[in-house]
Amino acid sequence: MLSIKNLRASVEGKEILKGLNLEVKAGEVHAIMGPNGSGKSTLASTITGKDSYDVTGGQVLLDGKDLLELSPEDRAREGVFLAFQYPVEIPGVSNINFLRTALNEIRNYRGLPQLEAKEFLKLVKERQKLVEFDAALANRSLNEGFSGGEKKRNEIFQLAMLEPKLSILDETDSGLDIDALRIVANGVNKLRSEKNAFIIITHYQRLLDYIVPDFVHVLYNGQIVKSGGKELALELEEKGYDWIKEPADEKELV
Amino acid sequence: MITKINNQLYDQLVADFEVRSIISASSESNELHALREDAFEHFKKLGFPTTKVEDWKYTNLTPFLKQAYATEIDDENITITDSALAKAAIAGLDCYKVVLVNGKYNAGLSDVIGEEGIGVSALSSAVNDASFKAHFGKYTKIDQFHFAALNTALFNDGLFIEVKKNAVVKKPVHIIHLLSSAGNIFIQPRFLFVLGSNAEVSIVESFVTADDCAAVFVNNVAEIVLDENAHMQHYYVQTGTEQTRMVQQTDVSQQASSVYNNYKASFPGAALLRNNFNVALNAENIESHLWGLYLAGGKQVVDNHTIVDHRKPHCQSNELYKGVMKDEAIAVFNGKIFVRKDAQKTNAFQQNNNLMLSQKAVVDSKPQLEIYADDVKCSHGSTVGQFNKEALFYLKSRGIGEEKARALLIHAFAFDVTEKMPHDAIQAHINHLIEDGLK
Numbered sequence A: 001m002l003s004i005k006n007l008r009a010s011v012e013g014k015e016i017l018k019g020l021n022l023e024v025k026a027g028e029v030h031a032i033m034g035p036n037g038s039g040k041s042t043l044a045s046t047i048t049g050k051d052s053y054d055v056t057g058g059q060v061l062l063d064g065k066d067l068l069e070l071s072p073e074d075r076a077r078e079g080v081f082l083a084f085q086y087p088v089e090i091p092g093v094s095n096i097n098f099l100r101t102a103l104n105e106i107r108n109y110r111g112l113p114q115l116e117a118k119e120f121l122k123l124v125k126e127r128q129k130l131v132e133f134d135a136a137l138a139n140r141s142l143n144e145g146f147s148g149g150e151k152k153r154n155e156i157f158q159l160a161m162l163e164p165k166l167s168i169l170d171e172t173d174s175g176l177d178i179d180a181l182r183i184v185a186n187g188v189n190k191l192r193s194e195k196n197a198f199i200i201i202t203h204y205q206r207l208l209d210y211i212v213p214d215f216v217h218v219l220y221n222g223q224i225v226k227s228g229g230k231e232l233a234l235e236l237e238e239k240g241y242d243w244i245k246e247p248a249d250e251k252e253l254v
Numbered sequence B: 001m002i003t004k005i006n007n008q009l010y011d012q013l014v015a016d017f018e019v020r021s022i023i024s025a026s027s028e029s030n031e032l033h034a035l036r037e038d039a040f041e042h043f044k045k046l047g048f049p050t051t052k053v054e055d056w057k058y059t060n061l062t063p064f065l066k067q068a069y070a071t072e073i074d075d076e077n078i079t080i081t082d083s084a085l086a087k088a089a090i091a092g093l094d095c096y097k098v099v100l101v102n103g104k105y106n107a108g109l110s111d112v113i114g115e116e117g118i119g120v121s122a123l124s125s126a127v128n129d130a131s132f133k134a135h136f137g138k139y140t141k142i143d144q145f146h147f148a149a150l151n152t153a154l155f156n157d158g159l160f161i162e163v164k165k166n167a168v169v170k171k172p173v174h175i176i177h178l179l180s181s182a183g184n185i186f187i188q189p190r191f192l193f194v195l196g197s198n199a200e201v202s203i204v205e206s207f208v209t210a211d212d213c214a215a216v217f218v219n220n221v222a223e224i225v226l227d228e229n230a231h232m233q234h235y236y237v238q239t240g241t242e243q244t245r246m247v248q249q250t251d252v253s254q255q256a257s258s259v260y261n262n263y264k265a266s267f268p269g270a271a272l273l274r275n276n277f278n279v280a281l282n283a284e285n286i287e288s289h290l291w292g293l294y295l296a297g298g299k300q301v302v303d304n305h306t307i308v309d310h311r312k313p314h315c316q317s318n319e320l321y322k323g324v325m326k327d328e329a330i331a332v333f334n335g336k337i338f339v340r341k342d343a344q345k346t347n348a349f350q351q352n353n354n355l356m357l358s359q360k361a362v363v364d365s366k367p368q369l370e371i372y373a374d375d376v377k378c379s380h381g382s383t384v385g386q387f388n389k390e391a392l393f394y395l396k397s398r399g400i401g402e403e404k405a406r407a408l409l410i411h412a413f414a415f416d417v418t419e420k421m422p423h424d425a426i427q428a429h430i431n432h433l434i435e436d437g438l439k
């Protein structure tokens, strides 16, 4: 599904991603961990097409299509979704109106008819249940005045509505209370299928207890420096990153 | 320093006044005649302002005033089409319709208002009314405002609305100001709205210009009086064509515990829109709110000058004007708040925010506070900014295209003003006009 080869990206002239490789197949869940500032959010932004990041080399293919050639909206329409680490508040744009616009734009791109208001509301109700997202909140302005946890839940609610192929969750677990974490994780598990894939960026093993990954990667200094199975997350939880950083730093010096 | 524009129009108006003065002397009250004379003296002193006049610094009238205009309207030049009137229609608004064509009340096109407690008539037929005599010309400062002085001297008609004491008008009154003329005209309609104590009314004023209309320069003056505890919701919806030039003065005078809410929205089209908006809070416990939205495009000049004058204690005013600037449009915002020595415990807020969609658009924003009381809460400010990039990316990352994403953010920007409008149908109407204006 997703194939990233030797990806290099920089912000304001500073190189952040330094030749990153990652292969994600349909049906898989990949966790990406790594110290603060290592480039995890940068990777997410580069895949989704944020224009403050300059791609200086490499390739990102989604089912063979070159994502780097596409506008952010077309990437989303192709099936890329990012649950943001820091979702923005947009006062004056209603949550519902926004979702309806988004869904119809995506359907239009895929040659599907617009959803009637009734069908749309049915879908909203159904998907709200999936993430147990309070209906009253959905009638408010987009993320405005939402608590940190509510914003994260709203991201997953949007994910459930838009049914992307590839979902990237950037620290969705941070700011969630224990119950909310379980609810969100359950929602994601219900959305998992043979046809989609998830990249889960997190600092904590806890989320991975609920959403069990097929692979765990460590991103450090702009590269994936270690990959393994779900046990790797446990090992990191126990040992921290130093044992990975040192060999990686040495390698860079050489 | 040259502060007056000399042109043919000026000479023409001087000649017009000689005739007007003779007619007035023989057909109008001594008081009104004297007021006209006085007003014209002031106009002659003030003239048409050049950009050397502080309040007209950014708005150059010369190109608009040098055109030739007839000051007498030839009825044969007027055609009224349904399509022109339809521009003002507000879907879903159950209202009393009142139509003025080139500033003249048109009874045939207007609804008969059966409700007791409200009277609507041509201004010319109200001049002997007690209420007219009590209020007309009492609130507009003819020694300060160039165009208002001229209007006071030369107006010949307009509209008079009186809402009697304790009357609560059930439906909004929708005034449609239609401009339609085959030849260029300079018109000076005059308005007086009087609300008795405890009276309540909503008045919606839509300004539209027929597609094939020649150049029209409108010099409007409205005086609005609210007696104790009167409540008024007042909308201005300003549209027009390249041929529309409008200077609109509104003087609101409020008594104790009255509430005046103004919602003003203007859209691309009219070449010149100048609004002088003055509110005087003359007693205690008054509320006055001015919510303004301007979507400016093309080479339009939109100039809003407002004065909120707190004269007595325990009053509250809010003013929020938001501008969306396209193309090479020019917007001026000049808001003054006065808090007089007597006006303790005043709450007065003022804000002007602008969203620039084009690098060639220009905004001159000048909020001003003059406070002479010490126990008050006041604030003012202005901003000029572009789209929030983070918000734009967020919307796009959900599959929403650039254009739609921008439109959503513009509606959101305007929402702070539109959400204040208590009539849903009008809010929807304004949102439609925003969409059209963005095309």
Ligand SMILES: Nc1ncnc2c1ncn2[C@@H]1O[C@H](COP(=O)(O)OP(=O)(O)OP(=O)(O)O)[C@@H](O)[C@H]1O
Pocket: A011, A012, A016, A034, A035, A036, A037, A038, A039, A040, A041, A042, A043, A052, A085
């Ligand atoms: N817009 C920007 N301008 C300047 N520097 C940036 C910008 N965005 C990211 N960076 C820098 O790039 C590096 C990687 O940041 P990134 O947000 O990708 O880290 P992260 O791995 O997501 O960290 P965290 O775990 O704290 O979320 C950091 O050093 C950060 O300061």
Ligand SMILES: [Mg+2]
Pocket: A040, A041, A042, A085, A170
């Ligand atoms: Mg991050």
